[in-house]
Amino acid sequence: xxxxxxxxxxxxxxxxxxxxxxxxxxxxxxxxxxxxxxxxxxxxxxxxxxxxxxxxxxxxxxxxxxxxxxxxxxxxxxxxxxxxxxxxxxxxxxxxxxxxxxxxxxxxxxxxxxxxxxxxxxxxxxxxxxxxxxxxxxxxxxxxxxxxxxxxxxxxxxxxxxxxxxxxxxxxxxxxxxxxxxxxxxxxxxxxxxxxxxxxxxxxxxxxxxxxxxxxxxxxxxxxxxxxxxxxxxxxxxxxxxxxxxxxxxxxxx
Amino acid sequence: xxxxxxxxxxxxxxxxxxxxxxxxxxxxxxxxxxxxxxxxxxxxxxxxxxxxxxxxxxxxxxxxxxxxxxxxxxxxxxxxxxxxxxxxxxxxxxxxxxxxxxxxxxxxxxxxxxxxxxxxxxxxxxxxxxxxxxxxxxxxxxxxxxxxxxxxxxxxxxxxxxxxxxxxxxxxxxxxxxxxxxxxxxxxxxxxxxxxxxxxxxxxxxxxxxxxxxxxxxxxxxxxxxxxxxxxxxxxxxxxxxxxxxxxxxxxxxxxxxxxxxxxxxxxxxxxxxxxxxxxxxxxxxxxxxxxxxxxxxxxxxxxxxxxxxxxxxxxxxxxxxxxxxxxxxxxxxxxxxxxxxxxxxxxxxxxxxxxxxxxxxxxxxx
Numbered sequence: 001x002x003x004x005x006x007x008x009x010x011x012x013x014x015x016x017x018x019x020x021x022x023x024x025x026x027x028x029x030x031x032x033x034x035x036x037x038x039x040x041x042x043x044x045x046x047x048x049x050x051x052x053x054x055x056x057x058x059x060x061x062x063x064x065x066x067x068x069x070x071x072x073x074x075x076x077x078x079x080x081x082x083x084x085x086x087x088x089x090x091x092x093x094x095x096x097x098x099x100x101x102x103x104x105x106x107x108x109x110x111x112x113x114x115x116x117x118x119x120x121x122x123x124x125x126x127x128x129x130x131x132x133x134x135x136x137x138x139x140x141x142x143x144x145x146x147x148x149x150x151x152x153x154x155x156x157x158x159x160x161x162x163x164x165x166x167x168x169x170x171x172x173x174x175x176x177x178x179x180x181x182x183x184x185x186x187x188x189x190x191x192x193x194x195x196x197x198x199x200x201x202x203x204x205x206x207x208x209x210x211x212x213x214x215x216x217x218x219x220x221x222x223x224x225x226x227x228x229x230x231x232x233x234x235x236x237x238x239x240x241x242x243x244x245x246x247x248x249x250x251x252x253x254x
Numbered sequence: 255x256x257x258x259x260x261x262x263x264x265x266x267x268x269x270x271x272x273x274x275x276x277x278x279x280x281x282x283x284x285x286x287x288x289x290x291x292x293x294x295x296x297x298x299x300x301x302x303x304x305x306x307x308x309x310x311x312x313x314x315x316x317x318x319x320x321x322x323x324x325x326x327x328x329x330x331x332x333x334x335x336x337x338x339x340x341x342x343x344x345x346x347x348x349x350x351x352x353x354x355x356x357x358x359x360x361x362x363x364x365x366x367x368x369x370x371x372x373x374x375x376x377x378x379x380x381x382x383x384x385x386x387x388x389x390x391x392x393x394x395x396x397x398x399x400x401x402x403x404x405x406x407x408x409x410x411x412x413x414x415x416x417x418x419x420x421x422x423x424x425x426x427x428x429x430x431x432x433x434x435x436x437x438x439x440x441x442x443x444x445x446x447x448x449x450x451x452x453x454x455x456x457x458x459x460x461x462x463x464x465x466x467x468x469x470x471x472x473x474x475x476x477x478x479x480x481x482x483x484x485x486x487x488x489x490x491x492x493x494x495x496x497x498x499x500x501x502x503x504x505x506x507x508x509x510x511x512x513x514x515x516x517x518x519x520x521x522x523x524x525x526x527x528x529x530x531x532x533x534x535x536x537x538x539x540x541x542x543x544x545x546x547x548x549x550x551x552x553x554x555x556x557x558x559x560x561x562x563x564x565x566x567x568x569x570x571x572x573x574x575x576x577x578x579x580x581x582x583x584x585x586x587x588x589x590x591x592x593x594x595x596x597x598x599x600x601x602x603x604x605x606x607x608x609x610x611x612x613x614x615x616x617x618x619x620x621x
Contacts, residue, residue: 120394121284121328121344122379122422122462123583125437126544129478129501129518138459138478138501142420142437 027147342378516543
């Protein structure tokens with residue numbers, strides 16, 4: 001078994017164990033599994049929050065603002081000076097976005113785990129049988145893929161006036177946007193690259209995850225939404241949530 | 255600029271990696287479906303149904319003429335008495351299609367559709383059952399669809415019998431009742447005339463294979479509870495007659511009063527329905543068994559996941575072995591003097607073996 005397969009099999013077994021415990025509800029199992037992942041990746045998230053807070057604090061630093069003004073027309077020198085300040089203050093400019101990117105392997109593993117656990121083809125079901133280490137396998141499978149109005153193994157949409165409305169994809173995009181915006185450093189200086197990068201992430205990530213939610217199994221959307229809501233709650237509990245950034249132009253007025 | 259490049263690269267990598275996991279109308283979504291008459295083998299494999307000349311392994315036609323992203327095939331085709339080839343799609347288009355091989359379109363070089371049923375809500379895995387000019391077709395949406403074959407137009411008005419769970423195995427019939435197995439652990443008996451559900455029993459494990467009737471009219475079903483169950487077909491009363499080592503996936507094959515079947519641990523069983531005992535200690539060839547055994551004159555052919563075909567005599571002795579390669583999950587079929595095998599993970603899609611297990615030809619689609 002390859003390391004990746006081993007990784008997937010851990011995910012599948014934990015998912016199925018939760019599924020068994022909660023009375024064969026796969027949607028609930030995904031939500032609880034997401035909470036578990038959030039707990040396991042707590043150090044990463046904490047680093048992300050710390051990095052975001054440090055970047056926000058930096059925007060109000062007088063030295064930082066002076067550098068921005070002084071080298072406003074020399075981008076190369078500005079970048080060098082910014083890196084010097086980052087080093088001096090012990091700030092990793094990637095600190096706030098790297099943990100987000102590290103989520104990708106988890107997302108991919110979770111997607112593969114959901115598809116494997118739901119086993120929509122005979123070959124998938126056979127592969128699933130080799131993955132499970134739980135004792136009462138034959139009782140568990142096949143999994144009940146229905147949760148609320150969704151089939152968790154398929155993309156979701158709600159028919160409305162003859163149109164198929166992808167409600168989960170919209171919620172995924174919205175919650176991802178809110179989460180990204182809350183952590184976005186407030187900037188008072190034009191041309192600040194780190195703020196620009198965070199701004200770009202707050203646009204790209206909702207679009208990308210919204211596209212994933214639109215295209216792939218709705219079980220993955222449940223993960224995205226749960227994860228995003230937990231992230232927002234975590235930020236809010238730290239008192240660091242930047243609610244103004246949700247309002248267009250809110251940061252500039254700070 | 256470098257930071258932007260890193261982010262965009264990571265995002266694209268994620269998108270491509272995730273997309274690759276989604277699968278599509280390509281080979282390997284599941285194992286192929288295979289059927290044959292004396293002259294032609296019909297292979298449902300990925301994006302196409304292939305008709306292959308049994309005498310030399312050449313392609314006669316494929317359906318559709320060009321790839322259609324909505325269609326994926328791996329259900330076993332059914333051949334009706336009047337020559338139609340009926341196969342269901344496991345793609346996003348959940349249609350059940352009847353092809354007329356006698357009428358090839360000059361434009362697409364594919365057989366024309368005699369009719370198409372689009373009333374199901376999920377994918378088709380099982381071959382439909384033809385009984386008295388009616389088609390009993392089970393779908394993964396948990397419904398049994400009964401279509402009247404007398405009139406090609408009337409198939410659009412299917413009678414729907416709501417059962418439950420994913421239905422992956424071809425129904426079985428004794429003429430009076432139609433027996434349907436389900437992944438929800440159930441076996442259903444449906445009256446063949448009134449379509450009422452006569453009985454419904456839980457086996458404690460999913461049933462991906464079909465039920466089989468013995469000469470005395472008793473019904474046998476293997477399940478993922480690793481048990482072989484014997485049913486009274488009239489009442490549904492049942493009892494476990496054998497504990498297998500692991501899941502029984504395939505439909506048992508009946509030869510006289512002997513049932514042959516395998517399990518996913520790779521054990522091969524010969525069960526005497528008269529005595530209720532095993533004829534010999536299970537043999538264990540070389541890999542998991544999901545395909546049904548193929549009964550030949552004096553032996554049984556057995557396909558394993560390890561990519562081998564074993565000829566096992568009536569006494570349990572292995573007569574010969576042929577290594578095909580890849581993985582074999584699909585039940586081999588007899589076509590004239592040949593046995594046709596459909597492996598996965600090989601360069602070729604079909605292999606034909608003679609009576610001694612020697613390869614006569616292989617089939618690889620062009621393009």
